[in-house]
Amino acid sequence: MPVWTACGRRPGLTAFISAGIHGDEVHAIALLHRFVQELDLKQLTGRLLIVPVANVSGFHAGSRTVPEDGKDLNRCFPGDRKGTLSDRIADYIFTELAAKADWGVDLHDSGRGSVLLPHARVHDPGLLELGAAFGTEIVMKTTLPPGYHGILSIEARKRFRRPFFHVEVGGGTVLWEHLIEQGLTGLRNLLIFEGMLPGKRVLPRHQLFLPGRDNLAMVAPLKGLVIQHVALGQTIVNGQPLATIENPLGKEHAVIRARTNGIVHDLNIRAKVDRGDEVVGVLPFGAFASRKTKPWRLSAERRTNRPGKTVRVRFSEIPGVHGMCWVCHRPGKNLVRPFDKPVSRRAVRLASR
Numbered sequence: 412m413p414v415w416t417a418c419g420r421r422p423g424l425t426a427f428i429s430a431g432i433h434g435d436e437v438h439a440i441a442l443l444h445r446f447v448q449e450l451d452l453k454q455l456t457g458r459l460l461i462v463p464v465a466n467v468s469g470f471h472a473g474s475r476t477v478p479e480d481g482k483d484l485n486r487c488f489p490g491d492r493k494g495t496l497s498d499r500i501a502d503y504i505f506t507e508l509a510a511k512a513d514w515g516v517d518l519h520d521s522g523r524g525s526v527l528l529p530h531a532r533v534h535d536p537g538l539l540e541l542g543a544a545f546g547t548e549i550v551m552k553t554t555l556p557p558g559y560h561g562i563l564s565i566e567a568r569k570r571f572r573r574p575f576f577h578v579e580v581g582g583g584t585v586l587w588e589h590l591i592e593q594g595l596t597g598l599r600n601l602l603i604f605e606g607m608l609p610g611k612r613v614l615p616r617h618q619l620f621l622p623g624r625d626n627l628a629m630v631a632p633l634k635g636l637v638i639q640h641v642a643l644g645q646t647i648v649n650g651q652p653l654a655t656i657e658n659p660l661g662k663e664h665a666v667i668r669a670r671t672n673g674i675v676h677d678l679n680i681r682a683k684v685d686r687g688d689e690v691v692g693v694l695p696f697g698a699f700a701s702r703k704t705k706p707w708r709l710s711a712e713r714r715t716n717r718p719g720k721t722v723r724v725r726f727s728e729i730p731g732v733h734g735m736c737w738v739c740h741r742p743g744k745n746l747v748r749p750f751d752k753p754v755s756r757r758a759v760r761l762a763s764r
């Protein structure tokens with residue numbers, strides 16, 4: 412497993428950045444590769460510990476898991492020196508790299524078959540500030556179902572009490588240039604935020620916090636060809652047609668409709684699906700969501716781009732809306748730009764549907 416170290420000219424923090432813990436997540440791997448290629452060491456303060464591809468054999472085989480033992484590497488942390496290959500890789504990453512870092516980020520994507528709206532995933536309020544610094548319009552609160560353990564960012568956060576979190580950008584074993592650009596901006600934002608690169612962060616006008624367990628999978632009711640009607644990041648309303656499935660062997664077809672207001676955050680990219688396959692993943696907000704889940708309830712200090720200035724932000728329950736814009740403090744709706752529009756480096760106010 413290759414490990415790269417980048418040392419800046421000035422001493423500073425140590426950051427850990429990894430990709431390819433899931434071997435088929437080539438979008439995340441490509442993102443980190445590009446980041447390393449474009450990194451200007453003369454500008455860097457501190458040190459980067461980089462794992463470009465953690466699951467090397469999985470990358471060669473195109474598999475999420477480690478082929479030698481069939482394990483999901485991101486369920487093996489903190490690892491075991493005497494265990495199988497996955498346990499030993501996990502142990503090395505955990506004790507030799509993550510343990511030496513002041514903060515860390517683990518890059519993922521949706522893997523095969525679909526593309527994910529870029530977002531940071533944070534699982535405790537102390538990570539909110541760094542997660543938001545990545546600069547995606549969606550920051551997701553992750554609440555893991557019972558029985559989930561061994562995830563790198565969560566175990567490292569627990570053990571080292573330092574900020575470690577997880578981002579998802581793109582996927583589908585396709586390289587989406589504008590999503591890679593967005594990911595690169597995010598990584599630079601993190602380094603700027605931590606004082607490791609000069610410059611000013613590029614942040615969207617709005618950021619929305621959403622609880623991650625809410626993802627509503629809209630599945631195909633029959634096997635067939637998919638005709639998509641929505642784009643990634645699009646805001647949708649309850650009842651809106653999302654996709655049509657047509658069976659080329661017969662006359663049946665089915666229209667998949669939204670069961671909630673929300674944002675398209677996971678989109679199938681395959682032309683053909685089987686019955687039960689997820690076609691569109693929606694992050695709900697609005698009346699449906701507020702009945703089903705708990706919104707954020709926390710206070711956080713936020714550093715602004717102006718040095719020395721801190722703004723107190725309070726997140727509280729807003730009836731019918733999940734979360735609140737970090738930047739303009741307004742309840743979020745129609746915030747996310749459609750997938751087909753290129754991501755501009757400048758923060759823009761996002762048009763409503």
Ligand SMILES: [Zn+2]
Nearest residue numbers: 433436519520
């Ligand atoms: Zn992954």
